[in-house]
Amino acid sequence: MNTNQQVVVLKSIADSTRLAIVKKLAQNSCEITGSEIVNSCAFALKLSQPTMSHHFSKLVQANVVREKKLGNEKCYQLNIATLTAAGINITNFLEES
Amino acid sequence: MNTNQQVVVLKSIADSTRLAIVKKLAQNSCEITGSEIVNSCAFALKLSQPTMSHHFSKLVQANVVREKKLGNEKCYQLNIATLTAAGINITNFLEES
């Protein structure tokens, strides 16, 4: 992974909302359905649905999170390979809530 | 390290100029004198001296880089403990220039 790609990955997690999402995913076996995580993150962080949608799409753009459609909702999954390639260690994200 | 501190560290390296500085420091035994690194970074990245000064101070604020005065210049040194605590693995930064 080159420096520019690494910057995209780092930028994607260098935000308190998105880092909270990534930590939430890391704590839930790295996979969680949409309404569960979107609602709990939106509630916990007091942000609107479109704002959450924007943050998730940034993580997807950076390839840090994969999403798949599951009927009406989406399922979000951490892409650990991308984080590792950028030099980020997920085990560190599991330690504190 | 809590999430907010981690965001400060991630933000400090989530920029192509500052990531280049960190990589340069990592490749030089994590310690290098000012004129060497400031000039080479400023030249390589075509940025002005005040801009470089600003970037270094952001890294220092985040405690990712330590600085000490050495007469007229400054010596910059990576603070690996901070990066590790934030879940960032420096060995990854040594692989490609």
Next chain:
DNA sequence: TTGATATATTTAAATATTTCTATATACTTA
């Protein structure tokens, strides 16, 4: 002390990011 070198600060402009409201799209279920 004077001039040169190294770095910092101030100010301001350009750009990017974060967030919301309003609205749209997609799918499910009655």
Next chain:
DNA sequence: TAAGTATATAGAAATATTTAAATATATCAA
């Protein structure tokens, strides 16, 4: 088909970041 649920997009405002020019400060060396 119609209503409800889940997520996305468009537009706009507030804020933050990046950068440079001009100037200031600190140290060295003659």
